[in-house]
Amino acid sequence: MAESRPVVVTTFTILADMGREVAGDKAEVVSMIPAGADVHEYAPTPRDIIQTRRADLVVWNGLGLERWFERFYQGMSSVPSAVLSDGVTPILLGEGRYQGKPNPHAWMAPANAVIYVNNFRDALIDIDPTNRDAYTINAAQYVARIQAIDTTLKAQLARIPASQRYLATCEGAFSYLTTAYGFNELYLWAVNAEQEGSPQQVRHLVDAVRTKQVPVTFCESTVSDRAMRQVTRETGARYGGVLYVDSLTSAEGQVPTYLALLAHNARAMAAGFGVEQNEVTP
Template sequence: MTFALTACGGAGAEDDGRKVVLTTFTVLADMARNVAGEHLRVESITKVGAEIHGYEPTPGDIKKAARADLILDNGLNLEAWFAQFVADLEVPHAVVSEGVAPLNIGEDAGAGKANPHAWMSPVNAQIYVDNMVRAFTDLDPVHSAAYRDNAEAYKTRIGAVHDDLVAALSAVPADQRALVTCEGAFSYLARDAGLTEKYIWAVNAEQQATPQQIGAVIDFVRARDVPAVFCESTVSDAPMQRVVEATGARYGGTLYVDSLSEADGPVPTYLALIRHDADTIAGALAGAVR
């Protein structure tokens, strides 16, 4: 685990005495809370529904980060704004994707770079959890045993979600095992579930879909007779609706990647996010649009 700069400490004392862990987006925050338990206060820089790739930190974000005791970021070039965000802050940070074997983006401006959405694989998510344990132990060694115990229990639950995901998507007929989305955010999930991935743009920062990109997806859907296509919650589905109109494929539903929902929404936790996406994909590809 690599740390940058030096800790300023004491951020949590203003509220309840706990040290504060600040994550770059809500998915990481939920994972971190499961590891931290009651011993750390975990917050997210971005709010529910925010698009993470092109996020622009506010002055309030800078103040919040300066008071934190630890910042967690995904890495793998997800948070393009992060380096400048922390450049002048004397706060340690940890990269939670460290140790993940990245899959590379195959198309568009990002071709050859690591696909940053590694948390979409529950197998990778367990690596994230281990990295959080190390970071929290360095920050607060008194509660190291609790962090390890919390992590092991959480990893067991993540493993069960992985098994359910593979089982749900294994029921999709072989000739329909294609996942067509707006963003290329599902490479790791598709790998785990044995799906062929196709997308309009590689990352949401490039979300101005060109006629060529849409045309390539239309050709793919027609050639594979793909029954359903999808888009993500943080972007407009208008480009994918053009694919639907041109091919007759169904719009299979909204998938979640970069952000959780509110507590009363469909994906208030990371585990709920993976379950929702797996059920939505499997149901739509099998003919029951969710």
């Protein structure tokens, strides 16, 4: 490893943000995938190859999220790597092309995010043991912030009547969040990059929203909301706007950090369901 700060390459922005919180000023953490892009079907660039070959550590989510990365990494397996979802209890996908495989969006439950952070800490210590104390302190402080916002979110989302707790979204990316906060999950498609917004998917969700009397629908930031807008029109539900899952925004955007992502989604859900909102600060 070079005498300068170790360089850590992550697959996408949420992992990079977690890593920066743990690394502080002791390591440089970058994301291959830019803000606003979808992680499922990314095509690595020549710059990504060069940057990764020179990295001291490569960090990825696992659980089948970055299938492109598994192929990409085969050519540079000499670079140390860490899978942040190690230790997570996976929720399996119930339908679609990957039925029976793990839902990869485990970070959407704050309790799982704590596992991610601790795995990142351990991976940094492995490549840079001289800064063990800094990584340990930074990780503990960040975990405390995640747990604090989790407590606030539970109290806020508990105000939504149990009979209305159906989260209708475009992708089935919220299984860990809905499980953590006592919601049921409805969606158009199970995983991005499959057929998205087909007439059959729209009809299935229209029927479910009507049957369950779901008052509000949402869609994710990295996909088109066209099909969900159709569901909303046909059912008379409200469109609650954008939720964030796979990507952060730029520093000037609504969710430049993982904690801001959690806070934004909770505010959007509370507003969509028409319940009083707590002040959620990332």
